[in-house]
Amino acid sequence: MAAVALVAVPMLTSACSGSASSAAKVPGAPAFASRAAGTSNSIDRIIAAEEPADASLMSAGSTAAAIKARGTLKVGGTQTAALFSLLDPTTGKIEGFDAALSKLLAKYIIGKPQTNLTNVTSATREALLKNHAVDSVFATYTVTPEREKVVNFAGPYYMDGxxxxxxxxxxxxxxxxxxxxxxxxxxxxxxxxxxxxxxxxxxxxxxxxxxxxxxxxxxxxxxxxxxxxxxxxxxxxxxxxxxxxLPGTFSQEPYGIGLPLDKPDFKKFVNGWLRKIEADGTWAKVWENTLGTQVPGAVPAPPKID
Structure with a gap:
């Protein structure tokens, strides 16, 4: 994958939190998917129930402590991926599986689901992480050996194909x-x-x-x-x-949360948070209210965290 200089990356940013933002609809993006009644409110309740991390997990000088002091989690993501991260133009909220998880992580670190989204593409994610323009990337980001040379991945947190x-x-x-x-x-x-x-x-x-x-x-x-x-x-x-x-898949695509390579402490922190939300049922509730509204079958078991 070719390296991309940060100055050459076109970005659209918008503030995202539990309340509506002023984000505009992305031209040409898919229409917002109709969902089961109450789905958006259910996600809000799930996020509201998330308990902030114990102070002992965020020692002075740690990446998580710096994000908490800043008051915003900088997220690389998208506004155009239905079920994962899609802008609802009627509310200004970005909703879906990845979007909900990013807000849950922000709530765990900061105490409130305050995120700031930078739009990324498959070709720009590594550059944004390397330049610390974002703290994390939630963008259906498949873990591969080549990418692991330049990115720390927490997870994987979902298996697709x-x-x-x-x-x-x-x-x-x-x-x-x-x-x-x-x-x-x-x-x-x-x-x-x-x-x-x-x-x-x-x-x-x-x-x-x-x-x-x-x-x-x-x-x-x-x-x-x-x-x-x-x-x-x-x-x-x-x-x-x-x-x-078409039915069926022909590969395995383990999704990881992209993190800066020079912040190994943050990978350990985020993996600990993933284990917690998987163990207490939060991960399953998020799946049911996002991907589960369109994907038939029972809640899948999340993949084993590396």
């Missing part, structure tokens, strides 16, 4: 083998591009920076298929009736 999205009236593409000689879009800097080259070598790959751009290319007929993590594609399908996600 790559899948295929096509237009609803497309019955010609039913599996990976059908991607031969087809135009396939995915996000630059994502693991999907590598997997497509390995498992569908005759596919014609086009790269875009964001989920929104990939989805638009598919909907407009400029691409035959879109390959990315199943959860993200399911979010697209939940807000766009003209696309569908």
């Amino acid at each position: 790559l899948s295929i999205e096509v237009k609803s009236n497309n019955d010609a593409v039913r599996s990976l083998k059908d991607l031969a000689e087809k135009t396939v879009v995915t996000q630059s800097g994502s693991t999907a591009a590598v997997v497509i080259k390995e498992q569908a070598p005759k596919a014609k790959i086009q790269l875009f920076d964001t989920n929104t751009e990939c989805l638009q290319a598919l909907k407009q007929g400029r691409a035959d298929a879109y390959v990315l993590d199943q959860g993200i594609l399911a979010g697209d399908a939940s807000t766009n009736s003209d696309v569908k996600v």
